Amino acid sequence: MSLAEWQKIEVRADRSYPVFLGAPLQELGEYLHSQMDDVEHILIITHHSVADLYFDRLMEGLQDYRVNLFKIPAGEEGKSLERLSQLTTSALRYGADRKTLVIALGGGVIGDLAGFFASVFMRGIRLIQVPTTLLAQVDSSIGGKVAVNHPAGKNILGSFYPPQAVWTDFTTLESLPWGEVENGLAESIKHAIIADSDLFEFFEKQEQSIKQRDPSVWREMVARSSAVKVRIVSQDEREQGVRALLNLGHSFGHALETEMNYRGVTHGQGVSIGLLAAAYLANAKGFITLDEVDRVKHLLITFGLPTVIKGQDSQALLQGMKTDKKNQGGRKILILPKGIGQAVVSKECTDPEILAAWDQVISSDDEVES
Numbered sequence: 153m154s155l156a157e158w159q160k161i162e163v164r165a166d167r168s169y170p171v172f173l174g175a176p177l178q179e180l181g182e183y184l185h186s187q188m189d190d191v192e193h194i195l196i197i198t199h200h201s202v203a204d205l206y207f208d209r210l211m212e213g214l215q216d217y218r219v220n221l222f223k224i225p226a227g228e229e230g231k232s233l234e235r236l237s238q239l240t241t242s243a244l245r246y247g248a249d250r251k252t253l254v255i256a257l258g259g260g261v262i263g264d265l266a267g268f269f270a271s272v273f274m275r276g277i278r279l280i281q282v283p284t285t286l287l288a289q290v291d292s293s294i295g296g297k298v299a300v301n302h303p304a305g306k307n308i309l310g311s312f313y314p315p316q317a318v319w320t321d322f323t324t325l326e327s328l329p330w331g332e333v334e335n336g337l338a339e340s341i342k343h344a345i346i347a348d349s350d351l352f353e354f355f356e357k358q359e360q361s362i363k364q365r366d367p368s369v370w371r372e373m374v375a376r377s378s379a380v381k382v383r384i385v386s387q388d389e390r391e392q393g394v395r396a397l398l399n400l401g402h403s404f405g406h407a408l409e410t411e412m413n414y415r416g417v418t419h420g421q422g423v424s425i426g427l428l429a430a431a432y433l434a435n436a437k438g439f440i441t442l443d444e445v446d447r448v449k450h451l452l453i454t455f456g457l458p459t460v461i462k463g464q465d466s467q468a469l470l471q472g473m474k475t476d477k478k479n480q481g482g483r484k485i486l487i488l489p490k491g492i493g494q495a496v497v498s499k500e501c502t503d504p505e506i507l508a509a510w511d512q513v514i515s516s517d518d519e520v521e522s
């Protein structure tokens with residue numbers, strides 16, 4: 153397969169970069185040879201399990217380089233200051249310098265950690281994102297946000313650091329467990345709701361093929377969903393305006409994840425509940441019909457994503473939303489769908505309206521989930 157046959161979309165930003173879709177891991181080396189003739193040393197950052205699956209394939213094209221591999225265990229703990237410090241120590245031991253290229257091979261945790269490292273090591277070295285989860289392919293590898301966590305909060309230490317390129321090999325998704333697929337699906341469905349009604353219909357029509365992991369349908373799903381993210385971040389790299397729409401469902405979802413101490417609810421499940429809560433709120437505001445709310449609900453259920461959560465206290469969840477980073481002057485800023493395929497930033501939601509939305513996605517312990 154030649155470069156020209158892959159799909160290439162460009163993130164237009166202060167420093168533009170290509171997103172290659174369907175690009176085989178083993179061909180990344182050829183691309184590097186053609187684009188970066190001063191690279192001699194490469195530092196690949198990944199999870200142990202991802203290295204077992206894909207390091208050899210990636211290395212097929214990197215035989216001419218001096219390559220070091222930094223592997224970490226899976227989990228959000230990977231995005232810690234301690235891990236960043238270990239990574240720095242190892243990089244120096246490997247002889248990394250300003251010309252070293254970092255390759256982030258993995259999901260969002262690896263992309264964020266490796267990206268943040270690349271942004272600060274010797275004031276910034278080059279980075280290629282090689283996303284291997286659905287969430288990373290459609291979302292986190294695109295847009296330049298990189299971060300590590302701090303005991304005070306998630307992603308507290310971060311920056312905008314665009315990669316040289318995003319190299320997306322769809323075939324890596326074949327090994328992804330369904331639980332991880334759900335996290336990416338929630339974000340992909342979010343992209344469809346905020347910006348692409350055709351993509352939403354695609355999800356509705358291709359439900360079975362997506363569940364059966366039909367490769368051509370997955371390609372299309374990833375390509376179309378990535379394109380939404382590329383389009384939005386190209387309009388607003390630094391989240392001064394339209395990029396905020398990507399937070400649809402996340403104010404509700406984060407409040408839920410925090411309230412549950414990140415236990416018993418995955419990020420994708422939080423986003424799923426959040427998408428539906430936002431849709432109910434949008435319906436109360438007259439932005440979306442009940443039929444459209446039902447379509448959102450049905451789609452989430454179709455893919456095994458939750459639409460109700462048991463035994464939560466809506467007042468506590470409302471309280472949790474008060475610390476949302478988007479709020480301004482004590483006012484809650486929420487993203488709401490406007491029909492399917494558009495979204496708006498709303499500063500006009502009252503606490504009773506938000507509580508009512510929460511109540512529609514909370515079931516009491518003895519209620520049966522729909």
Ligand SMILES: NC(=O)c1ccc[n+]([C@@H]2O[C@H](COP(=O)([O-])OP(=O)(O)OC[C@H]3O[C@@H](n4cnc5c(N)ncnc54)[C@H](O)[C@@H]3O)[C@@H](O)[C@H]2O)c1
Pocket residue numbers: 199201202205226227228231258259260261262264284285286287288291292293294295296297298299307324325326327328329332335
């Ligand atoms: N920078 C951004 O714009 C942005 C956006 C959204 C989320 N994020 C961050 O992304 C992180 C979540 O990312 P994630 O959902 O990709 O989770 P993850 O990176 O933790 O990966 C999930 C699991 O899948 C495994 N895995 C990765 N690729 C695999 C493959 N091909 N086959 C089998 N297993 C594989 C990983 O080892 C891990 O166990 C969070 O830290 C979140 O804050 C960042």
